[in-house]
Amino acid sequence: MLTIKEAKKGVDEKEFSVSELVSHFRSRMEERKDINAIISSFDDSSSGKGELYGAVLVVKDNILVKGEKCTAASQMLESYEAPFSATVVNKLKEKGAVIIGKANMDEFAMGSSTETSFFGPTKNPLSPYLVPGGSSGGSAAAVMGGMCNAALGSDTGGSIRQPASFCGLVGMKPTYGAVSRNGLIAMSSSFDQIGPLTRNVEDAEMVFNAIYGKDEHDSTTVDFPLLKERGSRIGVPKEYFTDGMDKGVREVIDKAISKIESEVVEISLPNTEYALPAYYIIMASEVSSNMARFDGLRYGSCSRSRDILESYINSRGDYLGSEVKRRIILGTYSLSSGYYDAYYLQAQKVRNIISRDFEKAFQEVDFILTPTTPVLPFAIGERIDDPVSMYLADVFTVTANLAGLPAISLPCGERDGLSVGAQLIAPRFYERSLFREAEKLERLWKD
Amino acid sequence: MLNDIEKTVTLSRVKAKDEVRDVSRILSYVEKLKSVDTSQTEPLFHFPETSNSVREDAYKHTSPQVRKMMTCMREEEGEFLRVSSILC
Numbered sequence: 448m449l450t451i452k453e454a455k456k457g458v459d460e461k462e463f464s465v466s467e468l469v470s471h472f473r474s475r476m477e478e479r480k481d482i483n484a485i486i487s488s489f490d491d492s493s494s495g496k497g498e499l500y501g502a503v504l505v506v507k508d509n510i511l512v513k514g515e516k517c518t519a520a521s522q523m524l525e526s527y528e529a530p531f532s533a534t535v536v537n538k539l540k541e542k543g544a545v546i547i548g549k550a551n552m553d554e555f556a557m558g559s560s561t562e563t564s565f566f567g568p569t570k571n572p573l574s575p576y577l578v579p580g581g582s583s584g585g586s587a588a589a590v591m592g593g594m595c596n597a598a599l600g601s602d603t604g605g606s607i608r609q610p611a612s613f614c615g616l617v618g619m620k621p622t623y624g625a626v627s628r629n630g631l632i633a634m635s636s637s638f639d640q641i642g643p644l645t646r647n648v649e650d651a652e653m654v655f656n657a658i659y660g661k662d663e664h665d666s667t668t669v670d671f672p673l674l675k676e677r678g679s680r681i682g683v684p685k686e687y688f689t690d691g692m693d694k695g696v697r698e699v700i701d702k703a704i705s706k707i708e709s710e711v712v713e714i715s716l717p718n719t720e721y722a723l724p725a726y727y728i729i730m731a732s733e734v735s736s737n738m739a740r741f742d743g744l745r746y747g748s749c750s751r752s753r754d755i756l757e758s759y760i761n762s763r764g765d766y767l768g769s770e771v772k773r774r775i776i777l778g779t780y781s782l783s784s785g786y787y788d789a790y791y792l793q794a795q796k797v798r799n800i801i802s803r804d805f806e807k808a809f810q811e812v813d814f815i816l817t818p819t820t821p822v823l824p825f826a827i828g829e830r831i832d833d834p835v836s837m838y839l840a841d842v843f844t845v846t847a848n849l850a851g852l853p854a855i856s857l858p859c860g861e862r863d864g865l866s867v868g869a870q871l872i873a874p875r876f877y878e879r880s881l882f883r884e885a886e887k888l889e890r891l892w893k894d
Numbered sequence: 895m896l897n898d899i900e901k902t903v904t905l906s907r908v909k910a911k912d913e914v915r916d917v918s919r920i921l922s923y924v925e926k927l928k929s930v931d932t933s934q935t936e937p938l939f940h941f942p943e944t945s946n947s948v949r950e951d952a953y954k955h956t957s958p959q960v961r962k963m964m965t966c967m968r969e970e971e972g973e974f975l976r977v978s979s980i981l982c
Contacts, residue, residue: 623941637939666947724924735906742907744977755978756907764909772906773913777920779906780899789928795937797930802938834916835923851941875941 448593451650455501465493468503469547476548476594482570484579484588487516488548497543499657504539505589506599507582508549509556509632510641512536519632520564521554523747523766533630534665535599535641535658542657547595551585554768555738556601556634558582559609559840562831563770570827571614573865577824580610580840586644587614597645597654601631603638604726605820605844608856611644612819612868615858617885618644619651622875623851624669626655627662635733636667638726638848648857648889652882659878677873677880679887681707682714682812687843692821695862700818703859703869706891707816714812716804719846721797723838726845728781728794735778738763738771773834802850809874814884817843819856819868843870853878855885859892895921 449457449468457463469490476485486508493500506512509519511529513536518524536546553563561569561584569584571577572592579588583600587610590598600607602620611618619642626641633639643654661668683704688697704711743749743762750761764772781790808815820840830837847854852872859869871888873881899917903910969976 624943663947667944669943718930721927721930724927727920728924728927739907752978755980758978759907760909763907767908769913769916772908772910773916773920775906775908776899776902776910776913776917780902780917780921783902783905790924792937793927793930793932794924795939796932796935797927799935799938800930800932835919838920838923875943 448646449596450646451499451502451596451653454503454596455499458501465501465503465545468501469545472503472547472595475592479572479592479594481575482572482588482592483567484551484569484585484592484594485548486518486520486551486566486585489515491545491547493543493545494540495543497541498653499539500543502544502597503595504544504546504597504599505548505550505586505595506536506546507552507586507601509552509601510536510599511630512546512549515549517549517632518565519555520552520566521767521771522565523741525565525748527746531630534627534662536630538658538660544657548589550583550589550598553582553584553770555632555771556582556603556606557734557770557774559605559837560825560830561585561610562827563768565768568827571824573615574824576826578613578827580613580824582606583644584610587611587616587618590614590616590644590646597643597650599641599654600644601634601639601641602848603635604730604848605841607642607644608844608854608868608870609820609840611856612866613824615866616644616646617648617651617855617857618642619655619855620847620853621655621659621878622853624667625659625671625853625876625878627660627665627668629662629664633737635730636737637733638730648855648882648885651855655878672876674876674879676883677813677877679709679884680813681709681711682808682815683711684714684716684719684808684815684817686716686719687817689821692818693823695823696818696821696867699860699862699867700869703892704816707888708891712812714808714815716808716846718797718801718804722801722846722849723842725794725797725801726849727777727838728790729798731774731778732781732791733778734774735782738775741767770834798849801846805846805850805852813880815872817870817872819843819870823862823865823867847872851875853881855881857885857889857892859888
């Protein structure tokens with residue numbers, strides 16, 4: 448189970464070649480077909496040079512790779528072939544990486560367990576009855592299952608960090624605007640970010656370094672500013688330690704925090720309880736807009752009908768899954784005349800209030816530390832019929848998306864053979880400091 | 895509320911049945927947002943570092959990938975693409 452750094456060393460020192468690595472990982476995909484982590488796999492060759500020469504990745508199947516199918520795990524795009532590659536894919540390849548597969552995910556990235564995929568659920572490599580988390584569950588399972596040495600996921604409300612926590616990996620969501628979304632099938636455009644899932648923090652930083660940067664094809668990207676390092680004062684928000692948390696998770700997190708040598712203080716993020724409802728309204732509103740393009744005409748599957756209106760209704764009804772439909776309907780409702788002010792506008796104002804809570808907290812502390820998720824990985828089928836209970840798995844991760852902050856999840860301990868993740872959050876564009884501090888915590892928690 | 899959600903289903907242009915009841919439950923969960931005093935707050939639509947990105951208003955030839963994307967449309971008649979009847 449090689450890290451990127453180990454693979455790079457092996458390739459540089461001619462112990463093995465990239466094509467041998469690719470063969471090895473593709474055999475591994477065959478062996479572990481039971482996990483159902485991969486939707487499609489293909490060969491790839493390296494440019495032969497660069498910081499990621501030796502890196503073999505899979506990317507979530509909502510990230511376009513030219514010439515390969517890109518399904519977003521939906522029947523709607525079952526046969527869609529990507530006409531161009533995402534900016535992040537081009538950047539990875541320029542740096543010597545190879546991409547050998549498209550990872551399973553919740554349909555259109557809507558879910559927290561990789562159970563809404565048209566291609567069936569992905570299983571957690573740590574235990575086949577449990578979910579790997581979502582929506583980047585396939586990406587996480589592929590790395591943990593030894594099918595690649597790193598993966599790209601996308602994170603809208605926790606979809607990189609939560610599966611990282613459930614699968615014992617490092618998962619990182621960059622600052623909103625740090626990484627281009629060109630070539631990412633849009634879910635919620637003011638929240639989505641692409642980021643790495645890796646075996647350690649060092650690898651996550653290597654992947655981030657390859658993919659970040661201003662892109663003329665994504666006007667929400669910015670020139671990454673050079674900022675000085677932050678100190679090591681860590682704030683633990685009391686609102687993230689509620690009664691609803693799993694006792695086992697709570698004990699592991701408390702123990703991990705007690706080991707931290709630098710200063711740890713209790714802080715308050717007073718509007719935390721409004722984060723999940725605000726997130727769901729804004730996210731669903733943006734989803735309803737982004738999903739309008741799937742009309743059965745331009746691309747994707749189509750249900751032929753006598754007129755265009757029926758064609759839209761039937762195509763979208765037949766080829767989109769229930770969770771996608773729920774969010775489209777919720778979003779359309781929130782944006783409709785008579786409800787826009789009470790739902791969408793109100794949610795965006797609450798978003799501002801939550802963002803300001805973080806700004807205030809970051810004046811007192813350098814980083815904020817929380818559990819990544821309040822629960823251990825749950826059983827496949829346990830929450831799928833209760834949408835609100837599923838949404839609660841994201842309660843600690845959505846705040847970083849609302850405020851556009853960089854956040855990383857890393858393993859901090861184990862309970863009953865399952866990994867527990869802790870989340871570290873920094874102010875916008877403080878990725879360098881975030882990685883430094885995360886590496887320190889990783890060393891501390893390794894035992 | 896259920897009536898309004900059903901009207902929304904029509905607006906959403908998506909055939910749905912069981913999802914209506916679920917959406918009603920989700921709306922009940924998010925009701926608590928209304929209790930937050932936002933009278934002195936602006937909405938956060940964009941992050942401060944984002945600025946408008948513009949280019950010259952000049953014609954660029956259609957890239958080959960646009961033609962490729964359009965081949966997903968099922969029926970062509972010369973330069974035109976056939977769709978279902980628009981008048982219902």
